[in-house]
Amino acid sequence: MSATRLDGKKIALKIRAEVAQSVQKFVEDGNAAPKLAAVLVGDDPASQVYVRNKERACEKAGIASRLDRMPASTTPAELLARIDELNSDQSVNGILVQLPLPQIEGDGPALDEREVLDAIDPLKDVDAFSPINVGLLMQGRPRFLPCTPHGIVQMLHRCDIETAGKHVVVVGRSEIVGKPMAMMLAQKDSTCGPQTANATVTIAHSRTSNLKEVCLSADILIAAVGRPEMIRGDMIRPGAVVVDVGINRVGDRLVGDVAFDEAAETASAITPVPGGVGPLTIAMLLHNTLLAAKLQSGQ
Ligand SMILES: NC(=O)C1=CN([C@@H]2O[C@H](COP(=O)(O)OP(=O)(O)OC[C@H]3O[C@@H](n4cnc5c(N)ncnc54)[C@H](OP(=O)(O)O)[C@@H]3O)[C@@H](O)[C@H]2O)C=CC1
Numbered sequence: 662m663s664a665t666r667l668d669g670k671k672i673a674l675k676i677r678a679e680v681a682q683s684v685q686k687f688v689e690d691g692n693a694a695p696k697l698a699a700v701l702v703g704d705d706p707a708s709q710v711y712v713r714n715k716e717r718a719c720e721k722a723g724i725a726s727r728l729d730r731m732p733a734s735t736t737p738a739e740l741l742a743r744i745d746e747l748n749s750d751q752s753v754n755g756i757l758v759q760l761p762l763p764q765i766e767g768d769g770p771a772l773d774e775r776e777v778l779d780a781i782d783p784l785k786d787v788d789a790f791s792p793i794n795v796g797l798l799m800q801g802r803p804r805f806l807p808c809t810p811h812g813i814v815q816m817l818h819r820c821d822i823e824t825a826g827k828h829v830v831v832v833g834r835s836e837i838v839g840k841p842m843a844m845m846l847a848q849k850d851s852t853c854g855p856q857t858a859n860a861t862v863t864i865a866h867s868r869t870s871n872l873k874e875v876c877l878s879a880d881i882l883i884a885a886v887g888r889p890e891m892i893r894g895d896m897i898r899p900g901a902v903v904v905d906v907g908i909n910r911v912g913d914r915l916v917g918d919v920a921f922d923e924a925a926e927t928a929s930a931i932t933p934v935p936g937g938v939g940p941l942t943i944a945m946l947l948h949n950t951l952l953a954a955k956l957q958s959g960q
Pocket residue numbers: 707809832833834835836837838839865866867868869872885886887888891906907908909938939940942
């Protein structure tokens with residue numbers, strides 16, 4: 662292996678310590694500790710990992726948390742009622758509904774992700790998935806930055822990896838990772854994070870016809886596909902930086918979307934799974950929860 666291993670866990674710990682310090686100051690200034698509410702419907706495996714790690718991280722940062730587990734058979738009305746309750750609960754600053762929502766077995770009404778995300782109070786929307794927050798990001802004046810793309814931007818910055826003028830290929834165009842990631846990296850100057858912008862961005866997806874060639878043209882390749890190890894070593898340009906967002910459970914192992922050992926032969930730097938992007942997502946969630954508490958207290 663010749664590539665540098667980008668230690669997301671270590672960077673995340675640093676960010677979490679910074680957030681913990683700001684939380685402490687916020688509380689010393691007479692405010693209640695920020696509080697995050699997470700809603701998990703069903704038992705998506707990537708969400709289970711997230712929930713477990715997130716609760717511990719909140720506690721260590723002095724952030725209160727609550728987890729509402731709801732069965733996969735939950736109806737849209739029940740879920741919307743729970744969100745309403747959290748919207749009006751003054752003690753809750755941040756609301757996160759774990760995605761993907763389960764697809765209903767049997768013939769009950771389906772849970773519509775968009776309807777659910779639309780219902781979250783935009784000032785409590787720590788994932789930045791509500792239309793208002795997506796719109797603000799699109800316009801280059803974000804309120805909350807989405808956690809995973811923001812974590813990646815922070816990592817690139819803190820590892821002195823320049824994005825300006827570089828060709829970034831984002832594989833995946835989901836609302837939660839690919840699309841906002843591409844948008845943030847294409848922004849002018851530092852509107853979406855510290856000096857990490859001004860990239861030339863290509864978005865690839867399942868209908869991209871020459872994926873290998875597109876990937877080979879990337880200075881920075883970001884994989885958010887959800888297919889274990891589909892990005893192979895021969896898709897990496899020598900010296901490229903590879904960011905693996907994938908969290909796939911294969912047997913009892915977590916693997917990314919990139920074949921790590923192969924890619925590490927060619928790349929100059931690469932994030933591992935686990936220990937890469939995942940911990941950064943959690944660090945930025947804590948950051949957003951504090952930001953939400955500040956916004957709600959009028960700061
Ligand atoms: N580390 C972290 O913090 C996080 C990790 N994740 C993980 O990241 C991965 C992606 O998540 P998410 O963005 O939500 O996933 P989605 O399933 O919502 O999106 C996957 C994207 O990949 C594209 N795609 C699928 N197959 C191919 C293919 N063969 N070639 C090219 N593109 C393809 C899809 O294309 P199309 O649009 O055409 O269908 C889609 O745009 C998952 O493993 C997830 O668990 C997610 C969030 C946070």
